[in-house]
Amino acid sequence: MHVHDDHGRLFVRDGAVTLAEYVYEPTEATRESPRPYALLRSRSDVSVTAYRPSDHVWHKGLSLALPVVGPHNFWGGPTYVHGDGYVQLPNNGTQRHKGAEVRVDADGVARVEEALDWIAESGELVLEEERTLTARIVDDTTWALTWRSALRNVSRAPLGFGSPTSKGRENAGYAGIFWRGPVDFTGGEIVSPVGGGGDGIRGEPGPWLAFIAPDRDAGILMIDASDPVTGTGNPWFARSEEYAGLNPSPFFHTDTLLPAGETLVLAAALVVGDVDVADLAPTVGAALVAEVRAHLHSRLEETPA
Numbered sequence: 001m002h003v004h005d006d007h008g009r010l011f012v013r014d015g016a017v018t019l020a021e022y023v024y025e026p027t028e029a030t031r032e033s034p035r036p037y038a039l040l041r042s043r044s045d046v047s048v049t050a051y052r053p054s055d056h057v058w059h060k061g062l063s064l065a066l067p068v069v070g071p072h073n074f075w076g077g078p079t080y081v082h083g084d085g086y087v088q089l090p091n092n093g094t095q096r097h098k099g100a101e102v103r104v105d106a107d108g109v110a111r112v113e114e115a116l117d118w119i120a121e122s123g124e125l126v127l128e129e130e131r132t133l134t135a136r137i138v139d140d141t142t143w144a145l146t147w148r149s150a151l152r153n154v155s156r157a158p159l160g161f162g163s164p165t166s167k168g169r170e171n172a173g174y175a176g177i178f179w180r181g182p183v184d185f186t187g188g189e190i191v192s193p194v195g196g197g198g199d200g201i202r203g204e205p206g207p208w209l210a211f212i213a214p215d216r217d218a219g220i221l222m223i224d225a226s227d228p229v230t231g232t233g234n235p236w237f238a239r240s241e242e243y244a245g246l247n248p249s250p251f252f253h254t255d256t257l258l259p260a261g262e263t264l265v266l267a268a269a270l271v272v273g274d275v276d277v278a279d280l281a282p283t284v285g286a287a288l289v290a291e292v293r294a295h296l297h298s299r300l301e302e303t304p305a
Contacts, residue, residue, distance in 0.1 A: 001137060003102055003110050010102060012110050012135045017045050019143055019272075020135055024097045024114065026060075028052075030121060031088070033076035035095035036114070037063035038133075042272050043141055046218045050180045055243060059180040062270065064149050066175050068162035068251070069093070069127070072120050075175070082168035093120050095129070110135040118151070126159070128152045132295065138284055142273035146225070146292050147177050152263045161264065162255040163237075171203055173252025174237040174245075177268040179222055181211060181244025188214045190240050191278045199241050203253070205233040208285055209246050210278035219277035223285040224248035225267035225292040267292045 001019075004011045008025030011018050019041055026034040032052075037060035040049045049061035058065075058076025067075035074093040078086035100114040111134050118127035130150045137143050153159050165173035181188070190197050191210040201209065208223040226248065228234050235252035239245045248268055250256060258264050269288035271280055 001104060001108055001110055001135065003104060005102060008097075010112065014043060014137065014143065017041060017043060019043070020145065022112065022133065024100065028060075030092050030094065031077065032058040033065065033074050033092045033094065035060070035063050035065065035074065036097060036116070037061045038145070040145070040270075040272055042218045042274075043137075043143055044217070046213075047182055048185075048213075048218050048220055048272055050182045050244075053180070053183055053243065056180075059178075059245075062145070062147070062177070062179050064095070064131075064147070064176065064266065065178050066161060067164060068160065068167060068175065068255070069118070070155070070157070070159040072126055074118060080164035080167055080169050080172070090121050093118055093126065108136060124155065126153075126155050128154050138271065138273070138280070142271060142277065142280065142284075144269060144271045144284060144288055146267070146269045146288055148225070148265065148267040148292050148295065149177075150263050150265045151258075153258045153260050156260055158260060159258045160255040161258060162251045163249060165203075165252055166255050172237075173203060173235060173249050174247055175249045175251045176226075176247055176266055178237075178247040179220065179245060179270060181213075181220070183243070184215075185211065185213050185244035186240070186242070188212050188240055188244055190238055190246075193281070197238070199239055201236060202238050203235050205235050207233045208281045209236055209238055210281070211240070211244060211246055212275055212277075216275045219273050219275050220246065221271040221273065221277045221280060221285060222246045222248070223269045223271070223281065223289055225269055225289045226250060226265065227293075
């Protein structure tokens with residue numbers, strides 16, 4: 001595995017296959033809430049993410065997208081306003097890359113340590129982020145990516161992190177690290193720890209979900225690595241019938257208030273494999289979550305009180 005940096009994009013390659021293209025200097029319009037995003041492929045060179053699909057052009061592969069950060073929209077597109085539906089407001093924020101350290105460790109794990117500013121449409125600095133991404137080969141057919149984001153509230157007031165559901169729209173609790181699958185993944189199978197679930201799993205808590213492409217040539221396992229709000233895990237936003245999407249969403253049902261000067265951490269792991277990828281949840285998935293959480297706790301211990 002090797003990493004190549006080229007004009008605002010990082011390419012993570014496994015031989016001739018580009019497993020990930022991480023765009024850290026996006027050029028999309030403000031209305032789409034520009035943010036870094038990753039476009040992913042399987043080891044067999046199958047695309048497993050969408051970029052600007054016609055149904056939601058602000059969906060970008062794998063990204064951290066938040067529709068409600070106080071009055072700001074860092075998801076893209078219109079904002080849900082209870083009683084009025086979705087309204088295009090002048091509140092689409094931007095995640096701006098400040099710098100990054102990129103390396104491949106001795107064990108072959110590619111690692112990106114990135115700093116970002118979250119800037120309101122008005123120009124106000126809202127959040128400062130420390131983001132850590134890793135990529136590694138798991139086996140002959142599988143590779144994995146981890147994503148950890150520490151968000152510090154640098155505004156002068158508390159910020160409420162929420163979703164359309166926390167603001168009154170039923171069963172639309174998307175917010176957080178969001179995977180959008182290709183258009184041809186629509187209608188694929190959603191697998192949960194208790195078996196199938198389909199779109200009915202949306203809003204339910206759990207440690208992981210998997211998504212199997214309709215033609216069964218690829219599978220995605222997504223594991224929530226954020227500290228759960230309940231003992232059973234955070235709620236999930238999941239879709240298959242309208243489009244393919246998975247998102248562990250701590251703010252699905254209720255807002256989380258982040259006081260000024262304090263930090264909120266969101267984290268997830270994504271395993272890209274074949275039709276049996278869900279079988280890796282108790283082994284590979286659990287190890288990735290343990291690694292991410294251990295890294296988080298060590299960083300918190302290094303931070304002065």
